[in-house]
Amino acid sequence: MSFSDLPEHLQMPALRGLQPIPIKKGDTPLVLLRDVFALSEETVAIPPQIFALVQHIDGSKTAEEIAKATNAPPEQFIELLQKLDSVGLLWGPTSKKLEEEKLSDLKSIGYFPAKASATLGEDGDACKAAIQKWFEETEDPEIEETITGIVAPHLDYNRGWPNYASAYYAWQNAEAPDRIVILGTNHFGNGDGVVLSTLGFDTPIGTANIDQKVVQSLESKLGSGVSVDVLDHSAEHSIELHLPWIQYCFGDVPIVAALIPSPLIEMIEDDGERTTTDEFIRALGDTLSEVGGTTYFVSSADLSHVGPQFGEPRPVDDQRKFDVERHDREMMAKFMENDADQFIEAMKWNNNATRWCSIGNMSAVLKLANPSEIELIDYRQACDDRGAVLVSSCAMMLS
Template sequence: MNDQAPTSKFDPGLPHHARPKLRPVRGFPAQMGEQMVLGLADQRQISERVVFMAPAVQLILPLMDGNRTVDQIVAEVGRGLTHEMLEGVIAQLDDAALLFGPRFEELLVKVRKEFDGSAILPPASTAAFVDAITAQALGESASEEDKAAAGPGKLREVMDKWIGEALKDADEPSFNALPRAVVAPHLDYSRGWLNYAHVYGRMRVADRPDRVVILGTNHFGFGTGVVACDKGYQTALGTCEVDAELLEKLKANLGPDHAAKLLANRYDHEREHSIELHVPWIQHCLGAGPDGKHCKVLGVLVHDPAVDNGNSYDGQGLALQAFIDAMKKAIAEVGGRTLIVSSADLSHAGAAFGDKIQTLAGEEKEAVAFRNKVFQHDRDMIELVRGNKPDELVAAMSWQQNPTRWCSTGNLVATLKLVEPGDIQLLNYTAAMDQQGLGMVSSMAMVMN
């Protein structure tokens, strides 16, 4: 059952071993030698450990709910499962902090202490990308010092190449003035570069904003409502400090109780990519000011309002409308130019996301029909965005139960309600799919004034 030996052993005297409760995990297929195994990773990204087990463990995991004993799980699964095998699984999961218990709690305290100990979030997703392009340019044998020195230039070079490719045939390759809001993806750069470039490439000659509010999606965190970050962001291109003045105005307008909800799960931003991936584009295309500093930013994660009409999922988090009312007032109070970025991916379709279709690739009738159905749904929902109909968008997503898994309805709705635009233009729409056709993610580039 186990493919890795845990460093700690099963202890029947430990309550979380006697009645194990699995934390939220993400499973994925992997190959070890000639064997297919199941990889398990922390869905919340608190633990960086990944464990690999025999696929049969899928029969056990749903039963690890904190209520059943080891004896009960063995009896319920049957099929040759022994106490010794299950004890090994429990020890391995606990070793990786994938069970609720003291090990996970200690790790959580450590992660949160480190988060609160710095005013700036270090790069994560963007650092991995810069490492990859510098290694490709300099070779794997290049020193860390050489890669660090070359990284900023290589990143700017790649971005300029993407911008040139995206805008080479554009009728209007630049904005006449700074937009009030834009929509761009949070896909990894290799899949989303076209729509990042369509938006940010057009802002290179626009007036520089005083701040950028980036509204993202909470993919991994604990927050059930709107969650703000009280930190700035660092990338290979420099640092964007947090707009502390705007954050303080926002908190004051929310009042003590709602302000506490806004930041209670600030730790969700630690490994959240939907904010960070925009920061290098902001730094590169908007540049530094006369003081040599990049634009100040405020990162905010927005939940899905289609789940409960904008209320937090469990009633404990910050509701969407309360955030919108307070943020709109805060932006007016701080004055100056504020750019709002909706960091939005759209449909997530294919077998990788649970759809019952073998592949989306190719020209087989089933694949073509499935892709067209996704594209039609995207067109219908995008028309609601273009028509500045946020409430109708929420109603449609709720009624249809979000059939293609749009993951950013929340920040799109928040952007529309904060800006109340009179003019909305779709600059580009695209969908990225892996070669096997297992997964397809769509996104758009949009500007609001």
């Protein structure tokens, strides 16, 4: 087969979102190409030198141009493209069909199966025991006001539990609201606008169901574009990691879950097909006024991401930790001024120097919760022993 015989989407190939994971088969190093959406049960593992070739498959060059530029044997490169396509790792009709099949399966059960939350415990009792233990190890923030919103991390539980526990502490004995709005970050998905979930989320504790009345109202106001990329939630952890904490505190409370884009990144094409954050905030505010009841808000937010894992040239040392904390506290102070637009402007001014990943949902929570007071409860940095990666997070309460 020659390049001209390939279908159109393989003649100008483009990779979909994937995570490269170094593995070994015996003594042979390989790179596992993990599809974040898990569209196919089949996986692809390739030698590191071939992965260097794969990185050229970005939709900007023809397959023939890539092969010539990398000295790849044409027949072998064509076989590689066909393999990547067969498991849904390339944009085109194959991946579209696999996406449709996966979404159909999810709609038939009505929820996203537990993934990130399953790391908390093997069953509901184990999850509740872990959360209770962490609460017992956490100092009471002694907040007397009614807490209507929190900022808490979406780090894995091992690194993030102190700030999860600090943020949720005051909700342990609070009366359950009518719903909780959880705003997350779209780390791996395709949507560059707001992505609303129309499906619930399973955890080891049980299924967190969506507030159907609110979600249907939002789709009516905003159109199908607000949920067209709902499959993004299957690859995302920033919503799901909070659900066991919510279930522990409030039981079976309905949720409204949405992924909020960064206000520092423009949409690929402002064609009106997707929902902007401002449009979503207006529609959700109107809807909540219409349905009534009590609504609490969760901003699922990690702060700085620094170190060689994020492209920095040197390992994280004590001076870098100090500088990051100083910057974080300056930006948290901006957030606590309770002016979402000024908070965004401050981040734009410094070009988000330390890669905060949740500016969008933090600013959205300010506008939606409209707090009279914001209190910082805790701030933490999680850094590995080699200084390869540092991620900071905080616990805040909004009242």
